[in-house]
Amino acid sequence: MSAWLARRGARPVGVDISREQLATARRLQERHGLPFALHEGNAEHLSFPDESFDLAISEYGACLWADPRLWVPEAARVLRPGGRLTFLTNGTIMMLCAPDSDDELPTDRLVRDYFGMHRFEWPGAPEVEFHLGYGDWIRLLRGSGFEVEDLLELRPPAGATPIPPFDGIVGLEWARRWPCEEVWKARKRA
Numbered sequence: 613m614s615a616w617l618a619r620r621g622a623r624p625v626g627v628d629i630s631r632e633q634l635a636t637a638r639r640l641q642e643r644h645g646l647p648f649a650l651h652e653g654n655a656e657h658l659s660f661p662d663e664s665f666d667l668a669i670s671e672y673g674a675c676l677w678a679d680p681r682l683w684v685p686e687a688a689r690v691l692r693p694g695g696r697l698t699f700l701t702n703g704t705i706m707m708l709c710a711p712d713s714d715d716e717l718p719t720d721r722l723v724r725d726y727f728g729m730h731r732f733e734w735p736g737a738p739e740v741e742f743h744l745g746y747g748d749w750i751r752l753l754r755g756s757g758f759e760v761e762d763l764l765e766l767r768p769p770a771g772a773t774p775i776p777p778f779d780g781i782v783g784l785e786w787a788r789r790w791p792c793e794e795v796w797k798a799r800k801r802a
């Protein structure tokens with residue numbers, strides 16, 4: 613995402629909590645001759661001064677793996693007034709239909725509660741994910757100083773080709789009927 617922004621003339625700072633992921637990013641920067649700042653840090657508690665950035669963007673990064681009750685206010689803090697926040701994450705309905713087992717795809721049945729959505733853990737897996745219901749996202753964003761500008765609910769086109777490994781997360785037929793991914797767009801109030 614940062615490479616995409618840098619090629620368009622932005623001055624991105626790629627933030628990741630993982631030293632190994634940053635080492636991979638550095639290798640790719642060298643391979644593609646595209647240097648930009650990389651910063652090891654936790655999106656829940658950033659070391660940047662207030663109002664340092666015009667855009668905060670997360671594509672299945674901190675927006676999914678960090679606690680939104682911490683990273684959303686932190687994104688608001690480091691953005692300038694009028695700055696934009698955009699993040700892409702799993703669709704809320706898909707999370708409600710996602711079985712515990714990695715071997716099973718979401719079906720047309722709700723298998724978990726909508727009320728109280730927040731922390732998701734998977735049996736036998738070390739990772740923790742965070743997903744909120746729509747009202748909770750809107751209240752958290754607005755309460756942190758953002759105006760919600762859009763919610764894009766992504767839908768594959770008719771005749772799309774399933775792409776591994778993503779076809780192991782959700783089936784094409786499912787994704788044609790319900791949103792499996794959401795892009796939230798918000799702007800910090802001036």
Ligand SMILES: C[S@@+](CC[C@H](N)C(=O)[O-])C[C@H]1O[C@@H](n2cnc3c(N)ncnc32)[C@H](O)[C@@H]1O
Binds near residue numbers: 628633655
């Ligand atoms: C699925 S990857 C996607 C990241 C990015 N879009 C990319 O393509 O490289 C998720 C990343 O989020 C990072 N991450 C997880 N928790 C984080 C946190 N609290 N703060 C910053 N980065 C975090 C992980 O280390 C991982 O590199």
